[in-house]
Amino acid sequence: MKRKTQISIAVIMSLIAIAAVWTVMFINRQTNIIAFHNLSERDEAEIRKILQESLDGKKNKYEFMSFDGDELLSSQMNFIKKPALLITSSGTSELFAAEKAEDGGIITADILDGMTSSMRESTVFGGESGKSVVSVPLLVNFFGIEIDYTDFRNSGMEKIETWEDIVEFARRQKARGTEYPVAFAGKDPSTVLDLMGALTEALSRNGTADYEKAKSLLRVRSEEKFNAARIAQKLCDADDAPFYDAVKFLKLLKNDNLIPPNVFSLTKNDINAFIQARIVKVAFMSLDDHRATNQKSIARFSTIYFPSRTSPADRRFTANVIKAIPMANRSDVKEIISALVSTETQEKMSRQTGLAPVLARCRTPDKQASETRRWVAATNAPLPGLSKDCALTNAEQKQVVEEIAAKILYEK
Numbered sequence: 001m002k003r004k005t006q007i008s009i010a011v012i013m014s015l016i017a018i019a020a021v022w023t024v025m026f027i028n029r030q031t032n033i034i035a036f037h038n039l040s041e042r043d044e045a046e047i048r049k050i051l052q053e054s055l056d057g058k059k060n061k062y063e064f065m066s067f068d069g070d071e072l073l074s075s076q077m078n079f080i081k082k083p084a085l086l087i088t089s090s091g092t093s094e095l096f097a098a099e100k101a102e103d104g105g106i107i108t109a110d111i112l113d114g115m116t117s118s119m120r121e122s123t124v125f126g127g128e129s130g131k132s133v134v135s136v137p138l139l140v141n142f143f144g145i146e147i148d149y150t151d152f153r154n155s156g157m158e159k160i161e162t163w164e165d166i167v168e169f170a171r172r173q174k175a176r177g178t179e180y181p182v183a184f185a186g187k188d189p190s191t192v193l194d195l196m197g198a199l200t201e202a203l204s205r206n207g208t209a210d211y212e213k214a215k216s217l218l219r220v221r222s223e224e225k226f227n228a229a230r231i232a233q234k235l236c237d238a239d240d241a242p243f244y245d246a247v248k249f250l251k252l253l254k255n256d257n258l259i260p261p262n263v264f265s266l267t268k269n270d271i272n273a274f275i276q277a278r279i280v281k282v283a284f285m286s287l288d289d290h291r292a293t294n295q296k297s298i299a300r301f302s303t304i305y306f307p308s309r310t311s312p313a314d315r316r317f318t319a320n321v322i323k324a325i326p327m328a329n330r331s332d333v334k335e336i337i338s339a340l341v342s343t344e345t346q347e348k349m350s351r352q353t354g355l356a357p358v359l360a361r362c363r364t365p366d367k368q369a370s371e372t373r374r375w376v377a378a379t380n381a382p383l384p385g386l387s388k389d390c391a392l393t394n395a396e397q398k399q400v401v402e403e404i405a406a407k408i409l410y411e412k
Contacts, residue, residue, distance in 0.1 A: 032060055034336075035083035037067040037076075038093050038388065039322060040288050043139070046352040047087060047322075054339055060332050070394035073097060084328040085336060087138070090122060090321040091388030092219070098124045098134040102329040107133040111341060116373065119358040121381035122321055135323040136337050139349055140356040142372040143194050143318040143385060146275075146283040146290065146301040148173075162307050163203070163249065166282060170258045173281040179260075181281040182253055185271050185289070186264035186405065189397035190387035193218075195284050196235075196404065197386035198318040199246035202306035206242075208316050211383055214242035218390035218400070226396055232403030243404070250408045264405040268292070275301070286320075287372055291354035303368060305375050312378045319372070319382035322355070 034051060036044045048064055055062050065083065067076045073093040077086075077100065086097050103126070111133060112120045124135040147160060147169070155172050159165065173181040185191045197211050204210040217234050220226050235243040253259045260266065266274075268289055274280040276297040283301070290298060305317055324340055326333045339345055346357040351365045356372035364370040376382050383389070387397060 033063050033065055033083040034085045034087065035065045035067060035077075035081075037073050037086065037088040038069045038091075039087065039089065040292075042292065043141075043288065043322065043353050043355065044087075047138075047349065050340075050345065050349060050352070051336070054336070054345075058332070072391060072393060074391075082327055084326075084330065085333050086325040086327055088323055088325065089384065089388045090135075090137075090323055090382075091384035092391050093388070094124065094135050094323050094325065094384075097325045097327065098126055101126070101134045101325055101327050103132070106329045106331070106334050107136060107326055107337060109133060111136060111338060114343075114359045114361065115341075116358065116360045116377035118376050118379060118381050119321070124323075135325050136341060137321050137358040138324055138340055139322040139353060140287075140358060140372055140376055140382070141320045141322070142287045142303075142305075142356065142376065143198050143320075144285070144287070144303045144305055146285060146298070146303055148278075148281040148300050149302040150300045151176075151281055152302075160304065166307070167252070167256075167258070170253070170282055171256065174256075174258060178279060178281055180258065180263075180279075182258045182283075183260060183263060183266060183271055183274060183280045184284040185266055185268040186401075187267050189394065189401040190385075191268070191285070191289075192264070192401045192404065193387040193390065193397060194286065194318060194320075194385035196243055196246050197383060197389070198284075198306050199249060200242055201316060201318065201383060202308040202310075203245040203249060204242065205245075207308070207310055208383070210242035211316075211386075214386060215389045217242070218386060218392060220391060220396075226392075228396070228399035228403050231400050232407065235400075236404060236407050247404070247408055254408060261409070264401070264409070272297075287355060287368065290368065303371065312375070313380075315379045316381060316383045317376055317379050318385050319376045320384045320388055321358070321382065 067073055074096045088094055088097060109131065112123060115137060119137040122137055123133055126132055126134040151173060152169060155169055157169060160169055170181045184195055197214060200214060201207050201211045214235055217231055235241055236247050271280065271283055272293045275283065276294050308315060324337045326337060343359060343362045346359045346362045350357040350369055354369065356369045357364060364373065
């Protein structure tokens with residue numbers, strides 16, 4: 001063999017070896033990632049802290065990364081950006097990630113032991129056998145109604161159990177001088193879509209079926225051209241449109257001057273300020289938003305679930321669930337998830353985020369988290385909320401909400 005040929009072979013073999021080393025290093029770097037998508041900044045920060053504490057000293061080193069919550073996960077996660085573990089919200093992101101998870105049956109159903117029945121029902125199964133757990137519930141974020149309990153006790157009313165009771169309470173507060181007693185963060189598209197979905201499940205004759213119909217309209221297929229006005233029309237206009245009853249209810253509040261005329265310009269910070277100033281008596285918000293509101297002021301309020309003529313046992317409350325999805329079929333990933341659903345970590349996560357734990361028997365930090373767990377456990381698998389169940393970017397959600405707002409505020 002000629003010397004030049006020997007040198008060429010040696011160079012090629014060296015390059016192959018270097019490439020192999022870099023490939024292994026690249027794959028390890030990419031797969032040793034815990035990623036987050038569509039969580040609030042506060043929840044992500046607290047879960048990161050807990051994970052970091054548990055990972056310190058472990059053999060496998062993990063990095064954290066965040067996908068853009070304003071964009072769809074499907075437009076961001078690919079082979080290059082595929083983490084070993086994804087922490088995300090239930091809904092569209094969860095289903096997309098579950099389809100992309102490695103099939104290996106690494107997580108089995110016994111990880112659900114001790115969870116409430118509604119949490120077990122919310123789990124996504126997959127794999128060749130259909131019995132592998134591909135999304136594990138971690139925490140529950142409830143969407144409810146905040147009632148100023150201090151003013152309720154002075155209202156002359158005995159109870160608030162129906163929508164008629166809520167409207168009557170608001171009217172009495174208006175008569176006592178509160179200009180606009182009912183409010184929500186209408187400028188935030190996720191709040192509005194979750195509110196419309198929760199109202200639909202509670203008020204519509206078809207309940208969850210109409211929620212599902214709305215969900216399908218908000219999941220624009222790739223071959224279709226996005227048209228916010230057309231989507232809003234299909235959601236709201238006809239008697240059998242899924243949002244028909246929800247729009248009718250909000251129009252009633254608007255016509256009776258119980259909600260501010262600029263309600264769709266109000267931010268979460270505005271609602272926080274209104275509650276502190278004692279000029280809002282009824283507010284629609286999530287448990288996450290409850291925790292972010294001035295705690296001294298929100299202490300006057302009690303949370304109730306959305307009333308309905310349907311019994312809780314036949315309902316599905318709107319309560320988004322934070323899920324852990326094992327994207328890599330590895331034992332270390334299983335160990336991380338198992339630790340997250342242990343009693344000790346569940347209590348710690350609930351305490352630090354303020355959200356409800358998924359285990360039926362572990363301590364909660366307060367009445368708010370305890371009742372959230374109890375309410376969701378008394379129903380079927382919760383609905384994620386339409387902001388998480390749709391297939392629209394944040395910008396597209398905003399356009400749809402603007403169209404819905406116009407129908408509520410300006411159409412008869």
